[in-house]
């Protein structure tokens with residue numbers, strides 16, 4: 001069952017979509033797809049694979065200018081209220097590719113980022129910390 005972010009404060013469940021674009025996406029997959037199910041359950045995180053079901057978008061990896069329209073379209077497809085968690089140096093600032101002609105220098109230039117998780121790459125536990133921070137922010 002899909003539970004709205006509005007329920008997060010009472011039932012502690014939220015639907016999360018991972019938009020993995022490069023190496024950081026592997027760490028997010030490790031966190032969301034089974035390595036720590038008990039921690040996910042404790043955080044009330046419910047991974048989903050469709051933008052129309054997600055209230056939290058996790059952007060992980062290098063956001064290239066070519067991919068940017070797809071990132072924006074994914075966000076726009078999400079129902080309100082919607083939140084963005086940026087994971088890793090690339091998504092936060094462009095990371096090691098900050099001076100590349102083809103890389104967006106931070107997804108926050110086009111989407112409202114609520115929490116940014118640092119690292120190259122962050123460990124899966126850092127994603128869980130980021131989700132907990134987002135939970136506190138919304139609460």
Ligand code: SF4
Nearest residue numbers: 023024089090120121
């Ligand atoms: S921040 Fe580092 S690990 Fe993450 S996508 Fe960029 S280069 Fe890869």
